[in-house]
Amino acid sequence: MRASGSERPGLELVESSPVETTLDHADIPDAWQVWPEMVKGATRTLDVAQFYVSNAPGSRLEPVIQAIEVAADRGVKVRVLAEEKFYAQYPETLERLAKRPGIEVRRLDTAKVFGGGVLHAKYFVVDGREAYLGSQNFDWRALEHIQELGLRIRVPEVVRSMADIFEQDWALAVGAAAPRTAAVSGPFPASYAGSTVHVTPAHSPEGHLPDPATWDLPKLVKLIDGAKRSVRVQLLTYKAKSRDGGPFPELEDALKRAAARGVEVRLLVADWGKRKGTIEGLQALHAPPGLTVKLVTIPRWSGGFIPFARVVHAKYMVVDGEQAWVGTSNWERDYFTQSRNVGVIVEGEAFANQLERFFQDTWTSPYATEVDPKATYTAPNISGTP
Structure with a gap:
């Protein structure tokens, strides 16, 4: 699916796969x-927004950080925005970047500004002409020990x-007034694998979007409600509740409505969902006919335990092999109503079919097992602490 120079498609799927697994795809960069x-191609500006930044010596993220520094050295205006809440846990790389001439770093206290939530989006914009969004955090683990999925985007309106x-x-982030912007709701035509697809921005949270028409939640519900044959969803976590325990029926009800009218609904989530308070909802969702939930467990790395890694973290949906969503949100209420996330909806078989193959490869892999509605699950130790 690669092209070069001016022939590069308007959209390009980009993945990360855990080393020592069979999940890598030769046709996805x-x-x-x-x-x-992308960073090396910047000539004027580079704007990076991330949940947090966590590097490690010799990791696959180090060349990215170095490329950002070199971009600043050659005169590119670099701005890095990160979530305030995670700064104390991961300060080193942000501090390193902030010390570099030509790089400005700010932290957004999302809970204070939005009244809750976090800057959970993971994206960057190069020269205002191309962008990347996806499930990958700027975390060394996301590039070698986690399954992830994102998009390189050259659709001007979406960028x-x-x-x-x-x-x-x-x-x-500094208490200034937000600039006025024009509507960019879409859909917008783009090239993908020699075909024309249509791309619509789909962002969150409600009430804090430059264009309110880009709110993602009603778009996702509409996609599911329009399904005729199949719905495929993969996420890190799924919960029909908010963090305070309040109900979040919108997506779950849509999935159940689809199954009730004969649509084959399949949901893949990480085994982090085995924890109490989450697994019960997955077990209940697995019960209706036509609705199947699988948990994905990635084996431990041969080099030893890695905290917060060896997991599937991609976030996307495919409907009828014709329409798709790729984004940065897990499916819990707060991701849509309080936290900053970004994504796109893509209409077109060429794109949806490749995404469905990506789903199918994980669904049929030895790492995926059906949820047992009657089992008692033990949550994995993801941090490594006793």
């Missing part, structure tokens, strides 16, 4: 190679929708 290439969000959040 890897983020650890795509990211430095602008992400640039508008960055400008708004960049201003809000």
Whole structure:
């Protein structure tokens, strides 16, 4: 699916796969190679928005960080925006970048500015002409020990929708007024694998979007309600509740409505969902006919335990092999109503079919097992602490 120069498609799937697994795809480029290439192509501006930044010596993220530093050295204006809540846990790389001339770093206290939530989006914009969004955090683990999925985007209006969000959040991080922007709701035509597809921005949270029409939750419900044959969803976590325990029926009810009218609904989630308070909802969701839930467990790395890794983290949906969503949100209420996330909806078989193959490869892999509605599950130790 690769092209070069001006022939590069308007959309390009980009993945990360855990080393020592069978989940890598030869026809999908890897983020650890795509990211430095994009950064090296910057000539004027580079705007990076991330949940947090966590590097490690010799990791696949180090060349990305170095490319950002070199971009600043050659005169590119670099802005990095990260979530305030995680700064204390991962300060080193942000501090390193902030010390570099030509790089400005800000932290967004999302809970204070939005009244809750976090900056959970993971994206960057190069020269206002291309962008990347996906499930990968700027975390060395996301490039070698986690299954992830994202998009390299060269659709001008979609890139602008992400640039508008960055400008708004960049201003809000220092208490400034958000700049005015024009509507960018879409859909917009794009090239993918020699075919024309249509791309619609789909962002969150409600009430804090430069263009309110880009709110993602009603778009996802509409996609599911329009399904005739199949719905495929993969996420890190799924829960029909908010963090405070309140109900979040919108997506779950849509999935159940689809199954009730004969649509084959399949949901893949990480085994982190075995924890109490989450697994019960997955077990209940697995019960109706036509609705199947699988948990995915990635084996431990041969080099030893890695905290917060060896997991599937991709976030996407495919409907009828014709329409798709790729984003940064897990499916819990707060991701849509309080936290900053970005994504796109893509209409077109060429794109949806490749995404469905990506889903199928994980669904049929030895790492995926059906949820047992009657089992008692033990949550994996993801941090490594007793």
